[in-house]
Structures are given as structure tokens and as C-alpha cells.
Amino acid sequence: MVYGNDEAGDLPRLGEKVSDGCSAGSGEDAPPALEDSLLRLQQSDLEMIRVLEDLIHLLIHKGVVRITDLPGAAQVKLSERGRVREALGGLTGLINDEEQGVI
Incomplete structure (x- = not known):
């Protein structure tokens, strides 16, 4: 997972593009167990x-x-x-x- 502040000083939301060629995934294409873990973590x-x-x-x-x-x-x-x-x-x-x- 990639963390970092955008130009406004805010952390990007899950699924936002964070750098060229890289984005934080939404978990929609993840296996159910992984998706459940991502939801619990969120x-x-x-x-x-x-x-x-x-x-x-x-x-x-x-x-x-x-x-x-x-x-x-x-x-x-x-x-x-x-x-x-x-x-x-x-x-x-x-x-x-x-x-x-x-x-």
C-alpha cells in the first residue's frame, strides 16, 4: 500500500491515483478473503x-x-x-x- 500526502496535504483515498503508473486499489477485484480483510482494515x-x-x-x-x-x-x-x-x-x-x- 502506498501512503503519501497530496498537494493539499491530505492522504489520498483508497482507489485514487497516487503516482504515475501506480494506484491504490479499491479491492473490488480481490479474492473475498482479501476483500474482507481490506474492509476490516478500513x-x-x-x-x-x-x-x-x-x-x-x-x-x-x-x-x-x-x-x-x-x-x-x-x-x-x-x-x-x-x-x-x-x-x-x-x-x-x-x-x-x-x-x-x-x-
Whole structure:
């Protein structure tokens, strides 16, 4: 898998062309077991985004880092996600009961 930021500083989405002669596959032509693994990994990525976002906010709250220590694009994205999550009531209860105490 190829990772790298595009001109805007964003990671390319799965299936986007990332360089000449190379693209990240969508998994549509993959065997079912591989496709299932790719889907699980993609879902795990979405869940990890929330974990990392909460970790960044915790580090900022504890004074370990300042939001201004982060690149401008990261500051904007964190602020926007914070506003959206707040509008949705903070999205409490994101961790399933069976996940309690895992970390």
C-alpha cells in the first residue's frame, strides 16, 4: 500500500491515483478473503482516527503539546471535527462495552 500526502496535504483515498503508473486499489477485484480483510482494515482506520483525535485533545488539555505546535492544516481539521462532534453531542459511547479496559 502506498501512503503519501497530496498537494493539499491530505492522504489520498483508497482507489485514487497516487503516482504515475501506480494506484491504490479499491479491492473490488480481490479474492473475498482479501476483500474482507481490506474492509476490516478500513473500518479499523476509521476507528483509529477517533482514538488519535481524542489522544491529541488529551495531550493538548494536559499541556504536553499546544495546538499551535501542529501544522496549520492539522489545526483546521481538528477544529472542524471538534465543531462537528460538539454539534452531534460529543459522540459519547463510541467504544463498545466489550472494548472497555482494552487500552
